[in-house]
Amino acid sequence: MSSRAMELTVERDLPPVLADLPATALADQLGGPTLFDLRKPDQPPLFVSVLLHGNEVSGWDAVRALFAEITDASTLLFLGNLEAAAHGVRALPGRADFNRVWEQGESAEAAVAAEVTTYVKAANPRMALDIHNTTGENPPYAVISRLDPETLAFAGAFSTRALLATQPHGFQTRRFAQFCTAMTIEVGTPEDPSSTTRATGFLAALLADNAPPNGARVPESLSLYETAARVTLADGTVLDPDMQRFNFRTAPAGTALTRSGSLHATAADDRDLGPEYFGTNNGLAVLKRPTMLAMYTGEEEAARRDCLCYFLEPVT
Incomplete structure (x- = not known):
């Protein structure tokens, strides 16, 4: 181009x-x-x-x-x-x-x-x-x-x-x-x-x-969330487009968010949050706890250029 x-x-x-x-x-x-x-x-x-x-x-x-x-x-x-x-x-x-x-x-x-x-x-x-x-x-x-x-x-x-x-x-x-x-x-x-x-x-x-x-006036129907972690792909990781079903839903503990490979999770201040969110199972990064996802993309180019998804926490 x-x-x-x-x-x-x-x-x-x-x-x-x-x-x-x-x-x-x-x-x-x-x-x-x-x-x-x-x-x-x-x-x-x-x-x-x-x-x-x-x-x-x-x-x-x-x-x-x-x-x-x-x-x-x-x-x-x-x-x-x-x-x-x-x-x-x-x-x-x-x-x-x-x-x-x-x-x-x-x-x-x-x-x-x-x-x-x-x-x-x-x-x-x-x-x-x-x-x-x-x-x-x-x-x-x-x-x-x-x-x-x-x-x-x-x-x-x-x-x-x-x-x-x-x-x-x-x-x-x-x-x-x-x-x-x-x-x-x-x-x-x-x-x-x-x-x-x-x-x-x-x-x-x-x-x-x-x-x-x-x-x-703030509508009572508004559900407010905060981006707690930004999730990116490690080299060689293969994403799983089926995980888009968890966008704005809670993925249960034990869910593998990729088809292969590991993930990184970082806070807004660049702290590594990976150990808080991920365990490993047969080489896959799996969730340690129930976690709400947003913006999980099935497009590899977008995931590598920006991020795979965000983890959310409710704001009360």
């Missing part, structure tokens, strides 16, 4: 022709990451980010369905890794993950992320929404990095499940939550048409109403 120089472009108008283009065609039209500044006077904007991962297209398809509403509202719309989207991949080989560079880094992606952050922070957004597809078979859920009532109310308006994510470092919502209400929505797999429907409905509601849902 050939690679272009990655530089940010800021545009003041959203060309209607873009609504006819799939994510794979955006790079030819726009060149690279593009921030559309569609703010209205005296109206704090809604920041919306899509395609930080190039193969997660439901966010862009939701934007396509809501062009008129986005243009009429006060918005900042960021289209991220268009080069990866052109190839239908999360990120190009050898390039940084565009959702791991928002707090630091020396890559071209980190430079663009820093530029976007500075621009958006100066605009005093009312909220920042980052739309993603899941890389494995997960129910829809929200990802947040703080627990104020407004953030929890928005999370509960999207799903009955929310993750308080303490890792990985460098994801956009974690950075933007330092200056505004921010959340990621994981809407389902890109192959599932209901993922786009889900993203479109939630984005439409945010565009139509500036106020937090339910007067910023």
